[in-house]
Amino acid sequence: MSTTSNNTSAIASAASTDELAVQMIDVNKWYGEFHVLRDINLEVFRGERIVICGPSGSGKSTLIRCINRLEEHQAGRIIVNGTELTEDVKKIEEIRREVGMVFQHFNLFPHLTVLENCTLAPIWVRRMPKKEAEEIAMHFLEKVHIPEQAHKYPGQLSGGQQQRVAIARSLCMQPQIMLFDEPTSALDPEMIKEVLEVMVELAETGMTMLVVTHEMGFARQVADRVIFMDQGQIVEMNTPEEFFTNPQSERTKLFLSQILH
């Protein structure tokens, strides 16, 4: 791993594709005229925990949303689990089955109970028998510490509880990669902790995680790598220790000074 290199654009990795969960090669994306992702090159190894931070509008959410094709990239290649993302709907669905995602606003299905939220995809996408799906769902609801809420509707839960359900819902598909898009940004301060705890526990299981967040404590605690993005490009990438104690880029220093007081 060439973590000390400043040059992020030319990683000629020797790693075999088996070891790579995600591979992004010269990825570019525009919203109309606006160049939102610029020459992104990134390799994510299996079991790696990566935290992505940066000012708003820096393209960090767009980056991870490209990985499960919620956003379409217009140039470059994205290979997830050895499958390249193309127009092919079958391949997109195949990749989405293996990539879980947690959103800023939870996006639970309000018309379904917590348990139904968790069993829906396993039953319909994995064709799992209902009973088995419910067992798995209860297993993961226990993991996120809210099995007793299984028969409530999302609207009856607090924000922190909802986000933990959202995590459990993704885990029920037993994905190989988990994407977190600012999972704590919409939460009241007293609820952030309970969600981060669950994420830390998840990290300890060895899940491959890409987390967009401003929770630098979390980054220090679990991340293998921290990526700083600005203006649609990767500005700095380093281990947490180096990143926080010895930032190289001026932009990184400015950003850290703003959020770390």
Add this chain to the structure above:
Amino acid sequence: MPATTKKLPWQPFHRNDMLPPKPPPPATTGVLGWLRRNLFSNWWNTLLTLLGLWFIWVVASSLIEFALIKAVWTGEDRNACLPKDGVEVGACWAYVNAKFNQFMDGFYPADQEWRYLTVYAVGIALLVPLLIPKVPWKGLNALLLFGAYPVLAYLLLYGAPSLGLPIVETTQWGGLLLTLVIASVGIVISLPLGIVFALGRRSQLPVIRFLSIAFIEFWRGVPLITVLFMSSVMLPLFLPEDVTLDKVVRPLVGVALFAAAYMAEVVRGGLQAIPKGQYEAAQALGLTYWQMMGLIILPQALKLVIPGIVNTFIGLFKDTSLVSIIGLFDLLGIVQTSLADAKWSTPTTAPTAYLFLALVYFFFCYGMSRYSLFMERHLHTGHKR
């Protein structure tokens, strides 16, 4: 910090025992409290209340006098309902009684009445459990109601000589039977069709989107009367001479497509109200387009627009009365035709007939409206938005 001699304008305070809740003041609760708050809160509201009560009294008392007190309940012909000694009589229910069978089924042969009564009975037996949320086996129930029942209803209503059921041509159908047939077929066709066109209108594929928009805008841009005239007057001229489309099927198709266009717009409104995050969450879980729509988006969107959907249903139910102008004897048509019977011509025959009509239409429309309110409350899962 130096000790200050200046006195604070407030006292430091803390609480260890929390206050228990207390009941509200009595004047704001109970019947009296309610009356005072809602009806007599000030002189202006009091005046409005009294005026309203007076108005209700005037309308209700004259209606009750006409419909009940002065009404004629029995009689053989118009003589029963004529003014007696210069005193006007009220509603001529004897006439409704004499024509009741016609109002119910038009010209359906009397010895075959059991057939449509069976259709009603089976329909109610299948519909009621489906409407009550607690009853299980919804899937099987729906399959029977929307799969097997239409076939049964068709065989019974129209007939099948091979089964020993003589054919009753649709021209003999009429009255409430025809109204219910047109309304229920219209409802059953328009909802799924409307959903398809609503999805089509939001489709990524330009051809499908264009066709959906064209369909919706065409039917929305044409009055139903025009549609009905087109179907009954123009269509026969276009068709080859030996092909005659059934006189009932023509407006049936017209009404169903017309309602479908409105339904599509109602459903589209619901689809637009669903946040993007719901689509993204469904996609991120790997659901296909149809799974996403069928399991996540439509259940929420349709729930949001239940008032609009039921509105369209009620509109459709009432619009069925327009078929009377193309020579079909729906409930309105047969009642108006019965007014042409000189045997029952009296000053109160027409008011009685229209009062009867209003009651029947109100019964069905109000029923639908109440059920939609119930469903809205039942489906409310407490999500804030």
Add this chain to the structure above:
Amino acid sequence: MKKIVALALGALMTAGVATAANAGTLEDVKKKGHVQCGVSQGLPGFSNPDDKGNWTGLDVDFCRAVAAAVFGDPNKVKFTPLSAKERFTALRSGEVDLLARNTTWTMQRDTELGLNFVGVNYYDGQGFMVRKSLGVTSALQLNGAAVCTNTGTTTELNVADYFRANKMQYEVVAFEKADEVVKAYDEGRCDVYTTDRSGLAAQRLKLKNPDEHVVLPEIISKEPLGPVVRHGDDQWFDIVKWTLFAMINAEELGVTSQNVDEMKKSTNPSIRRLLGVEGKFGENIGLTNDWAYNIIKHVGNYGEVYERNVGPKTPLGLARGLNALWNKGGIMYAPPIR
């Protein structure tokens, strides 16, 4: 815009004529086993369902007469109730074989629409009804009256013509529906109620005190109502036309449904020809020779049908007037069968 629609409709109508006219209606009727007859959706005395749902009326009985002539069975007829707007299309498109729907015979309809009127089964005309208390005995005394009528019909135009021709002033109180008109008249919002005489008789029944009203003698328009068939099928035209004539001739000759069997033994050559005892008049128009016998036996002669549906003994109580036979003060006249 209206013109374009009218043109388009006109074009369609001609197209309709072209396709529908070539059929042999009699063969079709025999093949399907019944006469399909277009009637009104409900007009007192002309076509309306009774309490049991059976169609009755002057027009309805004419349909039955045609069925009796063709099949010897007056019940081999099916009724298609038609609105005023769709009646001609239904006939032209072949949906009905015959239209007996109180249709006024006018030149335009007879010549331009691809139709043939077979004759007149009821001479109607627009009349006036007033309160007896008004003391009026003639329409010419109605100067300055308020007149109740239907909007947008020829009745409104006829009134205008009549009052202008007689240099009288009047005020129109018009409504969309007949029920509204009669209610307004009954409430005294106008002095005069005008519509066709048969309509006056029917609407009069809805008045609180029918005896306090009187129909004035003047008739200000000609409304000859008659059955209609398609252009271009002369055989069917003949059958329907002579069904009407047979009913009128039967009344003139005194042949009724009661005495028709005895009348077969009559020595009067006119009766013998009518009832098919002599000659092959039925076969000549594609029917059996007892065609007229069947009409009279099962439906009755014109007078019987009139009395049964609209005559003085019915609630409508219409006197024969113009519809009496030519030799009894009216103008009902049929060519002889010979």
